[in-house]
Amino acid sequence: MTTGADSTAAALPRSTALDDAAARRRVSMADVAKRAGVSAQTVSRVSNGFPGVVEETRQAVLQAMSELGYRPNSAARALKRGEFRSIGVILFTLSTTGNMRTLEGIAASASEAGYAITLIPVSAPTQIGVRSAFTRLDELAVDAVIVIMEVHLLDSSMFALPPGVHVVVVDSDAGDRYAVVDTDQADGARQAVEHLLGLGHRTVHHLAGPEGSFAAERRAKAWRETLEASGREVPEPLRGDWSGESGYRAGLELADDPSCTAVFCANDQMALGVYRALRERGRRVPEDVSIVGFDDIPDATAFDPPLTTVHQDFAEVGRRCVEQALEQVRGGASRPGSTLVPTHLVERASTAAPPR
Amino acid sequence: MTTGADSTAAALPRSTALDDAAARRRVSMADVAKRAGVSAQTVSRVSNGFPGVVEETRQAVLQAMSELGYRPNSAARALKRGEFRSIGVILFTLSTTGNMRTLEGIAASASEAGYAITLIPVSAPTQIGVRSAFTRLDELAVDAVIVIMEVHLLDSSMFALPPGVHVVVVDSDAGDRYAVVDTDQADGARQAVEHLLGLGHRTVHHLAGPEGSFAAERRAKAWRETLEASGREVPEPLRGDWSGESGYRAGLELADDPSCTAVFCANDQMALGVYRALRERGRRVPEDVSIVGFDDIPDATAFDPPLTTVHQDFAEVGRRCVEQALEQVRGGASRPGSTLVPTHLVERASTAAPPR
DNA sequence: GCTTTCGATGTTTGCGTGAACATAAGACCA
DNA sequence: TGGTCTTATGTTCACGCAAACATCGAAAGC
Numbered sequence: 017m018t019t020g021a022d023s024t025a026a027a028l029p030r031s032t033a034l035d036d037a038a039a040r041r042r043v044s045m046a047d048v049a050k051r052a053g054v055s056a057q058t059v060s061r062v063s064n065g066f067p068g069v070v071e072e073t074r075q076a077v078l079q080a081m082s083e084l085g086y087r088p089n090s091a092a093r094a095l096k097r098g099e100f101r102s103i104g105v106i107l108f109t110l111s112t113t114g115n116m117r118t119l120e121g122i123a124a125s126a127s128e129a130g131y132a133i134t135l136i137p138v139s140a141p142t143q144i145g146v147r148s149a150f151t152r153l154d155e156l157a158v159d160a161v162i163v164i165m166e167v168h169l170l171d172s173s174m175f176a177l178p179p180g181v182h183v184v185v186v187d188s189d190a191g192d193r194y195a196v197v198d199t200d201q202a203d204g205a206r207q208a209v210e211h212l213l214g215l216g217h218r219t220v221h222h223l224a225g226p227e228g229s230f231a232a233e234r235r236a237k238a239w240r241e242t243l244e245a246s247g248r249e250v251p252e253p254l255r256g257d258w259s260g261e262s263g264y265r266a267g268l269e270l271a272d273d274p275s276c277t278a279v280f281c282a283n284d285q286m287a288l289g290v291y292r293a294l295r296e297r298g299r300r301v302p303e304d305v306s307i308v309g310f311d312d313i314p315d316a317t318a319f320d321p322p323l324t325t326v327h328q329d330f331a332e333v334g335r336r337c338v339e340q341a342l343e344q345v346r347g348g349a350s351r352p353g354s355t356l357v358p359t360h361l362v363e364r365a366s367t368a369a370p371p372r
Numbered sequence: 373m374t375t376g377a378d379s380t381a382a383a384l385p386r387s388t389a390l391d392d393a394a395a396r397r398r399v400s401m402a403d404v405a406k407r408a409g410v411s412a413q414t415v416s417r418v419s420n421g422f423p424g425v426v427e428e429t430r431q432a433v434l435q436a437m438s439e440l441g442y443r444p445n446s447a448a449r450a451l452k453r454g455e456f457r458s459i460g461v462i463l464f465t466l467s468t469t470g471n472m473r474t475l476e477g478i479a480a481s482a483s484e485a486g487y488a489i490t491l492i493p494v495s496a497p498t499q500i501g502v503r504s505a506f507t508r509l510d511e512l513a514v515d516a517v518i519v520i521m522e523v524h525l526l527d528s529s530m531f532a533l534p535p536g537v538h539v540v541v542v543d544s545d546a547g548d549r550y551a552v553v554d555t556d557q558a559d560g561a562r563q564a565v566e567h568l569l570g571l572g573h574r575t576v577h578h579l580a581g582p583e584g585s586f587a588a589e590r591r592a593k594a595w596r597e598t599l600e601a602s603g604r605e606v607p608e609p610l611r612g613d614w615s616g617e618s619g620y621r622a623g624l625e626l627a628d629d630p631s632c633t634a635v636f637c638a639n640d641q642m643a644l645g646v647y648r649a650l651r652e653r654g655r656r657v658p659e660d661v662s663i664v665g666f667d668d669i670p671d672a673t674a675f676d677p678p679l680t681t682v683h684q685d686f687a688e689v690g691r692r693c694v695e696q697a698l699e700q701v702r703g704g705a706s707r708p709g710s711t712l713v714p715t716h717l718v719e720r721a722s723t724a725a726p727p728r
Numbered sequence: 729g730c731t732t733t734c735g736a737t738g739t740t741t742g743c744g745t746g747a748a749c750a751t752a753a754g755a756c757c758a
Numbered sequence: 759t760g761g762t763c764t765t766a767t768g769t770t771c772a773c774g775c776a777a778a779c780a781t782c783g784a785a786a787g788c
Contacts, residue, residue: 042454044744055768060746068766090513091456092744094447095773098398102490102513110472111670120466123493132512134458135489137479156488157446157458157513260674285671292676314467315641315671318616320648400774411738416776424736448774451743732787739780750769757762 121334204359205238263289271297477690560715561594619645
């Protein structure tokens with residue numbers, strides 16, 4: 017860039033050079049003020065909609081603004097106000113329905129509250145990846161951070177958390193240390209299992225999510241406890257990695273077990289894989305085997321048969337996250353504690369009474 | 373968190389009231405400078421890794437920084453430097469594989485280049501929604517904007533685009549006005565159709581995306597042209613809205629048409645719905661009807677049968693977007709023109725020769 | 729021994745805003 | 759008519775940082 021010469025010229029009231037400089041440099045309040053024949057402060061007042069500016073002046077300023085194409089400089093604003101009006105979101109992947117939807121909810125609520133969202137991607141779900149994301153926070157213009165991630169990855173990094181940055185965590189059990197928002201996964205799992213037991217199944221098999229996932233753990237735990245509470249036998253759970261592929265592999269095992277009449281899958285995608293495996297083995301859903309999923313992805317209605325699954329209100333999760341974050345920003349204090357968003361079972365066509 | 377008091381106490385060995393005030397304020401370079409016994413400028417040099425600071429001094433500054441928990445104030449930095457090091461992304465929904473993946477790609481590339489991503493959600497895919505998103509741009513700290521959206525919604529709003537903001541558009545035909553990045557959808561559609569014709573199908577039916585979608589139009593157009601180029605009959609295309617539900621409804625029609633032996637679906641989710649409709653009507657995939665999708669969503673391998681589909685490299689799209697955006701930021705000029713990312717057909721098990 | 733040079737560090741300044749304070753010009757009342 | 763409010767507008771300054779320039783001390787060259 018070689019604007020140096022121009023800006024120097026701008027200091028001197030000259031003709032062409034000045035125009036050039038003004039064109040190159042961004043329009044500031046001072047430019048608008050000069051054009052409108054008022055002081056910069058008056059421009060500021062108009063810009064912020066403050067009272068005490070007579071209508072005539074206001075119009076003159078407004079006109080000068082639009083003529084010059086004035087945009088307030090948010091850096092200067094942030095510097096002056098000491099806040100950025102932006103919330104950072106740290107996450108590893110958008111590839112799961114939950115994360116994606118939660119992010120959407122966050123984005124919607126934040127923009128409604130006049131806050132921007134700054135995405136902080138984590139390159140890899142490792143301590144190093146997470147740590148580097150948090151390091152990047154140092155130079156990021158955010159007032160609060162929402163972490164969508166298994167918090168056990170964070171433990172050691174969290175100590176490096178810059179003070180003054182408020183944190184809300186999703187999908188974690190760190191309610192003792194941070195503000196946590198999540199869906200009531202345990203209750204969702206309970207509803208799923210009880211629904212199947214209510215249909216007459218002797219017990220319910222479980223295709224769990226990967227190890228190390230709190231979501232998977234919570235769902236598995238609630239499944240087990242619900243069975244135990246009813247005095248049912250608890251079959252050995254299978255494990256997938258959330259993918260349809262892994263569901264298919266697990267489904268093959270399940271299909272070979274004639275005692276298996278009901279499966280609670282930890283997410284919908286794995287359920288899709290299970291469908292395929294069962295069909296391949298000649299077992300019908302729901303006549304021979306009932307399936308319940310978790311998430312209620314949009315495609316669940318297009319599954320064949322449409323999937324009975326546990327619906328999670330991710331938009332609400334996002335909303336609460338922002339709510340918590342802003343509360344902290346405004347209150348200045350961190351407030352540990354959990355917020356649970358209710359889940360509910362959506363009954364479609366993949367469950368039925370067991371075969372006799 | 374109330375650790376502030378400690379660090380302040382160290383900086384200013386004075387009374388409580390003062391400590392409190394300083395604790396509330398963020399640590400600035402001046403604080404670090406005082407603590408380390410150097411000038412603020414030296415702190416700045418260390419902070420930016422500039423040369424000309426003797427190792428001993430550097431260490432002292434570094435130590436003072438960490439003792440005080442110093443974080444550079446990015447607002448002040450942006451104000452001084454005249455750039456934000458942030459790219460805005462305007463999009464309506466994350467709910468489609470493409471948008472989500474593209475966003476991921478953008479986020480990854482941007483953070484690699486030292487840029488942050490600011491999400492600018494559009495509340496509704498209407499002129500008003502889009503316009504308000506662009507208006508919000510005024511107060512947003514971004515150097516460039518990537519628009520992931522059907523550009524025909526933008527037309528009139530674009531005139532209000534603040535000067536000095538560079539734009540890259542995804543999924544659009546506005547290559548004459550803006551820098552556009554997209555996958556080579558026409559070629560993908562061509563490959564899909566030719567694959568089916570190559571298997572011996574007389575013609576290929578098409579389940580198109582919604583009206584007004586450029587992606588849908590492009591795919592439909594290429595489908596038609598490929599058929600025409602081979603001198604095949606062009607059946608009336610059906611229309612869905614990208615959802616599995618709409619695919620199911622269209623599939624029902626398709627199933628009733630005995631002449632239909634091959635369907636090219638404009639996306640994978642609709643293909644899933646078609647699967648279900650065909651199965652309900654007793655038509656097998658691929659023995660009776662071959663299906664090809666578009667997108668290659670992760671679940672495509674878990675479909676039953678695994679779906680043959682057109683793969684799009686969204687990560688690459690995101691990468692190119694950032695590349696284009698940064699080029700504009702650095703070059704200062706807007707550069708219209710299209711960048712096409714190749715697509716390719718992934719053959720799985722949903723296609724076969726037609727029944728005889 | 730005296731300047732010259734250069735490397736390390738300090739001082740000044742201004743980026744664009746908006747809070748706080750200052751001023752000017754009427755309006756109103758006694 | 760003089761004084762007191764009120765209202766509209768202007769001035770000053772600081773936010774935190776870093777570019778530009780200034781200074782200082784020591785090593786190098788004569």
